[in-house]
Amino acid sequence: MRSRERLYRTEAVILRRSDFGEADRMLTLFSAKYGKRRVIAKGARKTTSRRAGHIELFNRVELQLATGRNLDIVTDAQIVDPYKLLHEDLPRLSHAYYIAELVDKLTVDDEDNWPIYKLLIDTFAALNGSAPLDLVARYFELHLLNLVGYRPYLFQCAVCQEDLTEDAERWSPAGGGMLCQRCAAREPHALPIGLPAFKALHYLQREPIDATEELQRLSEPLRREIESVLRATLRPILERDLKSVEFLDAVRLAS
Numbered sequence: 001m002r003s004r005e006r007l008y009r010t011e012a013v014i015l016r017r018s019d020f021g022e023a024d025r026m027l028t029l030f031s032a033k034y035g036k037r038r039v040i041a042k043g044a045r046k047t048t049s050r051r052a053g054h055i056e057l058f059n060r061v062e063l064q065l066a067t068g069r070n071l072d073i074v075t076d077a078q079i080v081d082p083y084k085l086l087h088e089d090l091p092r093l094s095h096a097y098y099i100a101e102l103v104d105k106l107t108v109d110d111e112d113n114w115p116i117y118k119l120l121i122d123t124f125a126a127l128n129g130s131a132p133l134d135l136v137a138r139y140f141e142l143h144l145l146n147l148v149g150y151r152p153y154l155f156q157c158a159v160c161q162e163d164l165t166e167d168a169e170r171w172s173p174a175g176g177g178m179l180c181q182r183c184a185a186r187e188p189h190a191l192p193i194g195l196p197a198f199k200a201l202h203y204l205q206r207e208p209i210d211a212t213e214e215l216q217r218l219s220e221p222l223r224r225e226i227e228s229v230l231r232a233t234l235r236p237i238l239e240r241d242l243k244s245v246e247f248l249d250a251v252r253l254a255s
């Protein structure tokens with residue numbers, strides 16, 4: 001018999017789900033109280049399982065868990081938000097996969113981080129709403145980088161830390177941000193970035209996530225510019241491309 005003390009509750013978002021044994025599933029959660037945690041949902045693949053519908057990918061759930069010998073076990077699950085549209089629309093779904101994979105790759109197990117949880121639920125809510133999906137992803141990248149210790153340099157030069165002025169026009173992927181003109185001259189791998197893209201990044205770093213709706217009018221080339229500097233910055237941190245990026249690009253090409 002488990003003692004009562006070994007049961008605990010937390011809210012969480014399901015980042016990843018895989019089969020485990022005959023009828024169970026392993027879930028990778030990002031939880032409000034304990035950060036990323038892998039747990040087991042017993043019997044979740046049986047169609048008669050009462051909990052099965054609640055522990056779908058990307059759902060926001062309130063869970064009760066029991067401490068297990070290796071992995072903890074889900075004993076109850078209630079839906080807080082199913083983010084319904086994420087499951088019904090391929091562009092939204094491909095963005096959700098990308099967000100979930102980024103969180104999974106950039107965080108370690110069992111380290112609580114409420115700001116990352118808050119960012120994740122705000123981002124999924126935005127993807128489930130009317131905000132432009134690509135800009136929500138950019139917002140998420142900028143803020144997640146900040147929360148895992150790689151805040152992009154948008155006010156000071158990434159190399160010499162001097163205050164940037166509006167004549168800055170190069171981005172260093174390795175340095176993680178903008179370069180002043182002097183440092184840019186010495187960095188052959190720096191990427192060009194125009195003032196409007198630089199300003200849009202500023203705006204996204206400073207404002208709440210709803211601000212993505214106000215950037216709807218940004219041109220497609222400008223949005224691609226922002227995307228390419230952030231992707232180039234994430235690549236050395238992740239040490240490889242994400243599987244979900246291929247999915248994201250394939251969905252974009254098809255639409």
Ligand SMILES: [Zn+2]
Nearest residue numbers: 157160180183
């Ligand atoms: Zn500099």
